[in-house]
Amino acid sequence: VKKQIHGWWWPESDEGSAEPTLHDVLRIGRRWLPHVSDHSACVQAGGHCGVFPAYLSKYFAAVYTCEPDHENFRCLTLNCAQPNIYPFRAGLGDPGTMGIHRSPKYVASHYMEGEGDIPMLRIDDWQLKSCGLIALDVEGAEFRALKGAERTIKQFKPLLVVEDKGHVVRFGDTSEAMNEWIAAHGYQEHEKIGQDRIWVPV
DSSP states (O other), X not given: OEEEETTEEEETTOSSSHHHHHHHTTHIIIIIGGGOOOOSOEEEEOXXXXXXXXXXXXXXXXXXXXXXXXXXXXXXXXXXXXXTEEEESOEESSSEEEOEEOOSSOGGGOEEOSSOSEEEXXXXXXXXXXXXXXXXXXXXXXXXXXXXXXXXXXXXXXXXXEEXXXXXXXXXXXXXXXXXXXXXXXXXXXXXXXXXXXXXXX
């Protein structure tokens, strides 16, 4: 079941994620893109209802996005009809499958948990030919997603935008360990916007 908010399809059950999402997406042009030199491809996850991948599709030749929740993914596919967006109904992390914990009212807060049939993918397995940006807002799986993109990061040095709300503890990780890992791979933190840390290669 879906509804439209400001022209975007959204799950009917949602009670508050649309307005902040439509506000936050505006930071891409002002705060992300000035640090991007390669606009051939990018990775964005979680795809949520498609606002961020749709916006990025204006600036990148190819946008790869993952969204594990079935209702969000349905809205994403409706909102992202652009041929240069490649959506996957999956999570990012260690290979295998997982379940999902669904927030009853705020569809931007679902997160991977327990056993289930949702595939978990690694960015490295896509064998991208280029990558100018990796933007991760995956409710605690950020460190796992980064580790699954290690070859891509080493090869292309994309701008990294990583949400850090401390939710990585859900997967047995820590923010400190994640940030140290990013720095060890040749990055320095440029700024923090809300919960997002922007890391630029040095």
